[in-house]
Amino acid sequence: MTDRTHDPALRSWVDSANEPGADFPIQNLPFATFLTGAGPHVGVAIGDRILDATAALGVPSLQSVMAMPKAGRLDLRHRISDYLVTRRTGAESHLSPLAGSRLLLPCMIGDYTDFYASIHHATNVGSMFRPDNPLLPNYKWLPVGYHGRASSIVLSGTPIRRPSGQIAEFPAGPPVFGPSRRLDYELELGAFIGPGNALGRPIPIAEAADHVVGVCLLNDWSARDIQTWEYQPLGPFLAKNFATSISPWVVTAEALEPFRRAPEPRPANDPQPLPHLQSPTADAYDITLEVWLRSARMPAPMRVSHTSFRAMYWTLAQMVAHHTSSGCSFRPGDLIGSGTVSGPLKENRGCLLEVTWRGAEPLELPTGEIRRFLEDGDEVILRGRCEAPGVRPIGLGECRGTIAS
Ligand code: MN
Numbered sequence: 001m002t003d004r005t006h007d008p009a010l011r012s013w014v015d016s017a018n019e020p021g022a023d024f025p026i027q028n029l030p031f032a033t034f035l036t037g038a039g040p041h042v043g044v045a046i047g048d049r050i051l052d053a054t055a056a057l058g059v060p061s062l063q064s065v066m067a068m069p070k071a072g073r074l075d076l077r078h079r080i081s082d083y084l085v086t087r088r089t090g091a092e093s094h095l096s097p098l099a100g101s102r103l104l105l106p107c108m109i110g111d112y113t114d115f116y117a118s119i120h121h122a123t124n125v126g127s128m129f130r131p132d133n134p135l136l137p138n139y140k141w142l143p144v145g146y147h148g149r150a151s152s153i154v155l156s157g158t159p160i161r162r163p164s165g166q167i168a169e170f171p172a173g174p175p176v177f178g179p180s181r182r183l184d185y186e187l188e189l190g191a192f193i194g195p196g197n198a199l200g201r202p203i204p205i206a207e208a209a210d211h212v213v214g215v216c217l218l219n220d221w222s223a224r225d226i227q228t229w230e231y232q233p234l235g236p237f238l239a240k241n242f243a244t245s246i247s248p249w250v251v252t253a254e255a256l257e258p259f260r261r262a263p264e265p266r267p268a269n270d271p272q273p274l275p276h277l278q279s280p281t282a283d284a285y286d287i288t289l290e291v292w293l294r295s296a297r298m299p300a301p302m303r304v305s306h307t308s309f310r311a312m313y314w315t316l317a318q319m320v321a322h323h324t325s326s327g328c329s330f331r332p333g334d335l336i337g338s339g340t341v342s343g344p345l346k347e348n349r350g351c352l353l354e355v356t357w358r359g360a361e362p363l364e365l366p367t368g369e370i371r372r373f374l375e376d377g378d379e380v381i382l383r384g385r386c387e388a389p390g391v392r393p394i395g396l397g398e399c400r401g402t403i404a405s
Contacts, residue, residue, distance in 0.1 A: 120311060
């Protein structure tokens with residue numbers, strides 16, 4: 001449900017928040033953790049400023065926000081909104097410019113799981129390897145995922161080192177050990193989890209959406225040549241555990257409320273989800289996601305693709321319900337990745353593997369350079385934005401990463 005904090009006419013005393021096109025108007029209020037003279041504090045983006053919510057409102061840490069029940073998060077949103085709508089004496093002292101702020105990872109991420117929830121991505125990738133049978137039998141019954149690696153999640157802007165690994169020229173080997181030549185990005189949405197569940201107590205689908213605190217942009221860097229050799233029979237391993245970049249801002253589920261939609265209808269012949277994965281509410285989100293690429297020789301990045309998060313086959317709530325249906329526990333601050341977000345059209349493809357169709361259709365850059373996969377010095381920029389009629393648009397900011405040379 002929307003409330004006064006979503007009113008498109010609402011304005012902040014922080015002028016830059018009222019400019020059209022701002023990512024962070026008063027209706028957004030995303031959280032980050034940033035470094036102050038007194039240590040890491042909770043920040044809230046407002047226009048081109050960051051509000052020190054620890055100093056101004058006593059919010060101890062983002063981890064503590066993740067641990068709150070939904071009602072507590074809603075109450076906190078109202079307090080922050082009121083603080084930034086009605087100016088009080090001395091409030092300016094709790095603001096600092098966003099530019100030059102030292103942002104940190106939002107919280108201590110205990111566990112990270114990556115899904116594969118875009119049927120367009122799964123169909124594209126599957127058809128490269130199994131043209132007659134791109135989707136495996138389980139795909140339409142459960143959101144496929146794998147347990148990822150929390151220790152190598154890095155903040156946007158962190159340089160990405162090209163991994164080395166076992167690479168085989170032929171399917172039966174033998175492999176050689178060396179730097180990946182097929183380094184890729186994956187455009188994904190990340191979701192921070194809270195408050196979570198006790199071991200052995202699944203989160204029912206009707207409550208699952210309340211355990212999504214908010215979202216960020218996520219780049220699941222992938223070494224396709226390492227992946228091809230190692231992934232059977234247990235799934236991705238070293239091809240994806242060398243780095244995962246996330247954007248610093250946690251855009252809350254409350255801020256996304258005006259952009260919540262019913263998922264796109266499933267084709268008539270597709271099975272309905274089993275009862276424990278059938279959502280009683282509309283729990284998809286209409287979020288426009290983009291990938292931009294800039295080689296070291298390009299003065300400005302070019303847009304490679306754009307897509308909508310609404311086109312996912314499985315929603316974040318279904319991922320949460322499925323993940324815990326075994327009794328597996330989520331802890332506050334755990335992170336799930338949606339899987340590569342691709343859409344039905346060529347311009348909606350969320351990774352280079354799809355964009356260049358395994359290198360068969362190379363991408364030409366404005367400089368005349370050719371890309372099949374990422375080269376040293378390439379920068380990948382993910383962007384996200386929500387727009388809807390009669391609603392103040394909000395942005396997710398950016399997730400950047402450059403391949404170190
Ligand atoms: Mn992925």
